[in-house]
Amino acid sequence: MERQQIIAQVTDIFRDVLDNDDITLTDATTARDVEDWDSLNHIQLVVGIEKHFKIRFAAKEIHSWQNVGELVDSVAGKL
Amino acid sequence: MKDFANLKRNLKKDASALKPINVALLGDTATQFLAKAIQGAGYEYGYNLQLWEADFNQVERQVADPSSELHEYGAELIIIFQSSHKLLGKYNKFKGSHTAFAADELNSIKAIYDTLASVNPKVKLIYYNYTEIDDNVFGNYANKVTSSYLFQLRKLNVLLMEYAADVPNFHICDISSVQNLVGKAAFFQPSVYINSEMVLSIEVLPAIAYKTLGIISALQGKFNKCVILDLDNTTWGGIIGDDGIENIQIGALGIGKAFSEFQYWVKKLKNRGIIVAVCSKNTESIAMEPFEKHPDMVLKMEDIAVFVANWENKVDNIRKIQGILNIGFDSMVFLDDNPFERNMVREGIPQLTVPELPEDPAEYLEYLYTLNLFETISFTEDDAARTKQYQVEAQRATLFEKFTNEDDFLQNLNMVSVVEPFTKFNTPRVAQLSQRSNQFNLRTVRYTEADLEALAASPRHFTFSFTLEDKFGNNGLICVVILQQESPEVLFIDTWLMSCRVLKRGMENFTLNTIASFAQQKGYKYLKGEYIATPKNGMVADHYSKLGFEPDGDNWLLNLNQYQDKKSFIDKK
Numbered sequence: 001m002e003r004q005q006i007i008a009q010v011t012d013i014f015r016d017v018l019d020n021d022d023i024t025l026t027d028a029t030t031a032r033d034v035e036d037w038d039s040l041n042h043i044q045l046v047v048g049i050e051k052h053f054k055i056r057f058a059a060k061e062i063h064s065w066q067n068v069g070e071l072v073d074s075v076a077g078k079l
Numbered sequence: 080m081k082d083f084a085n086l087k088r089n090l091k092k093d094a095s096a097l098k099p100i101n102v103a104l105l106g107d108t109a110t111q112f113l114a115k116a117i118q119g120a121g122y123e124y125g126y127n128l129q130l131w132e133a134d135f136n137q138v139e140r141q142v143a144d145p146s147s148e149l150h151e152y153g154a155e156l157i158i159i160f161q162s163s164h165k166l167l168g169k170y171n172k173f174k175g176s177h178t179a180f181a182a183d184e185l186n187s188i189k190a191i192y193d194t195l196a197s198v199n200p201k202v203k204l205i206y207y208n209y210t211e212i213d214d215n216v217f218g219n220y221a222n223k224v225t226s227s228y229l230f231q232l233r234k235l236n237v238l239l240m241e242y243a244a245d246v247p248n249f250h251i252c253d254i255s256s257v258q259n260l261v262g263k264a265a266f267f268q269p270s271v272y273i274n275s276e277m278v279l280s281i282e283v284l285p286a287i288a289y290k291t292l293g294i295i296s297a298l299q300g301k302f303n304k305c306v307i308l309d310l311d312n313t314t315w316g317g318i319i320g321d322d323g324i325e326n327i328q329i330g331a332l333g334i335g336k337a338f339s340e341f342q343y344w345v346k347k348l349k350n351r352g353i354i355v356a357v358c359s360k361n362t363e364s365i366a367m368e369p370f371e372k373h374p375d376m377v378l379k380m381e382d383i384a385v386f387v388a389n390w391e392n393k394v395d396n397i398r399k400i401q402g403i404l405n406i407g408f409d410s411m412v413f414l415d416d417n418p419f420e421r422n423m424v425r426e427g428i429p430q431l432t433v434p435e436l437p438e439d440p441a442e443y444l445e446y447l448y449t450l451n452l453f454e455t456i457s458f459t460e461d462d463a464a465r466t467k468q469y470q471v472e473a474q475r476a477t478l479f480e481k482f483t484n485e486d487d488f489l490q491n492l493n494m495v496s497v498v499e500p501f502t503k504f505n506t507p508r509v510a511q512l513s514q515r516s517n518q519f520n521l522r523t524v525r526y527t528e529a530d531l532e533a534l535a536a537s538p539r540h541f542t543f544s545f546t547l548e549d550k551f552g553n554n555g556l557i558c559v560v561i562l563q564q565e566s567p568e569v570l571f572i573d574t575w576l577m578s579c580r581v582l583k584r585g586m587e588n589f590t591l592n593t594i595a596s597f598a599q600q601k602g603y604k605y606l607k608g609e610y611i612a613t614p615k616n617g618m619v620a621d622h623y624s625k626l627g628f629e630p631d632g633d634n635w636l637l638n639l640n641q642y643q644d645k646k647s648f649i650d651k652k
Contacts, residue, residue, distance in 0.1 A: 039275075043277070062271075
């Protein structure tokens with residue numbers, strides 16, 4: 001799957017989980033840039049991504065990403 | 080069941096029109112998502128849950144400290160979730176003999192409840208039981224080692240059940256059964272736990288929340304009381320009208336086992352106090368035949384409170400059943416294999432619960448188990464008896480429907496009444512009626528047992544108690560009359576009261592016939608009645624005029640010389 005495709009699908013998951021259709025993600029987006037992306041919702045986002053791509057993140061990965069780009073790298077590495 | 084994201088969305092909806100309920104949630108792990116799921120499920124159940132959530136791992140402090148936020152919040156409903164993971168931690172550090180671990184833990188849980196109940200005696204505690212974790216230190220042998228974690232965890236769940244059986248306000252939310260259903264892999268996600276201290280996976284949150292709401296809802300008095308069954312391909316396999324009684328699948332025939340087991344389930348519900356009704360598109364006599372004659376049928380006619388089989392549409396028929404039972408549509412469940420019928424009924428009566436039965440009858444039961452349709456918060460021996468009363472009432476109503484003429488109906492009931500003066504055996508019941516009857520009560524004079532004994536012994540008074548029994552059942556003692564000699568010619572009706580359970584059976588006529596003939600035999604010329612209005616006894620304002628008494632100032636007089644017996648279908652026993 002292309003990176004762009006992954007970002008697009010991850011964006012959809014963010015919009016769904018955070019209930020906000022205005023969210024646009026780029027590689028450089030961080031939690032600070034997105035309203036409601038707090039540590040709690042992060043868990044729900046991670047589980048949503050796992051379910052969508054049928055992957056599992058290791059416990060230490062979940063809080064290791066500095067931005068969306070690194071998260072997408074993680075996803076891409078498992079597909 | 081909605082998923083977590085959708086339950087969470089409910090929190091943004093306007094719940095102000097829904098019934099508000101204050102709830103406190105305390106847990107020894109992170110409960111933020113659980114709190115949201117419960118609130119979201121509350122909305123689905125029609126409640127505006129005001130949920131206060133304790134900070135993580137504060138159960139004991141919040142309970143023990145009288146000035147804590149928990150006590151300040153003052154919720155009558157408290158949910159406590161102490162997880163098996165933390166329990167394992169406690170077990171690992173337990174100082175005493177591990178054999179005593181479960182008992183020790185139960186004592187702390189009892190202490191929590193006792194403290195809460197001492198602050199507010201009406202508090203209701205919903206306690207989550209323990210999901211199984213096998214630390215596999217012993218393998219299968221753990222079952223033989225009383226000190227093993229598995230042994231102590233399972234024991235604690237049993238101790239909790241025993242404790243809850245004795246403490247009415249201590250309710251167990253059986254999340255262990257949820258884990259059994261979905262499996263531990265779906266219930267618990269280690270990576271989420273390590274990162275967030277949450278022991279419930281996001282996927283399983285709705286199931287836990289709905290399970291919790293089942294109890295909350297039942298505590299509000301809202302629970303299902305009746306199950307309505309379709310017959311063909313729901314209660315048995317095949318179509319009775321086409322296949323005939325020999326060929327319907329039940330018992331050993333075809334996939335009959337699926338239907339037999341389904342029927343055993345319904346029978347257990349019935350024995351527990353759930354009313355069972357039938358609503359089927361069939362010719363009635365054909366539909367009843369298996370219940371009466373098929374040797375493998377588990378359900379018999381006596382299990383069915385209302386049997387409706389005809390070719391009318393099911394919406395009308397279910398309305399009819401509801402009318403007979405006189406319970407809310409929102410407490411009824413309709414089971415039908417046919418999606419078309421289900422949709423029609425759902426559309427016609429939206430309050431009704433209509434499960435989307437799987438296509439394969441083999442899966443009916445497993446699916447129905449997951450829905451937790453018959454939550455309750457009480458079970459007494461009386462429940463089964465109450466069903467019998469509903470059934471009796473339903474049978475009467477069903478019979479009434481068959482008669483276009485009310486007299487024919489009354490005739491057919493085969494009513495008999497035992498008429499007796501007050502005795503030491505019936506006085507307690509007479510006193511109870513005298514204290515409680517408000518509506519059908521002409522003068523509303525209240526008598527105690529001692530008063531009644533004095534009246535029974537008085538030469539100036541004549542006492543009457545009436546029972547009423549019909550072919551469906553015995554209503555017991557339901558009517559009381561006390562006559563007082565006013566003059567050698569006049570008997571005054573000091574008391575005439577009747578239980579409203581037996582309205583419209585012609586009991587008034589029978590009562591008057593009885594006392595009029597008594598008065599005549601004793602040589603009196605008049606019966607004199609009085610109506611004293613109260614806020615509640617308007618239904619008998621015209622009682623004496625309807626029975627042919629003539630107005631006499633504020634009172635009513637009946638001339639016994641001209642009295643002719645009123646029409647009555649009740650025989651004196």
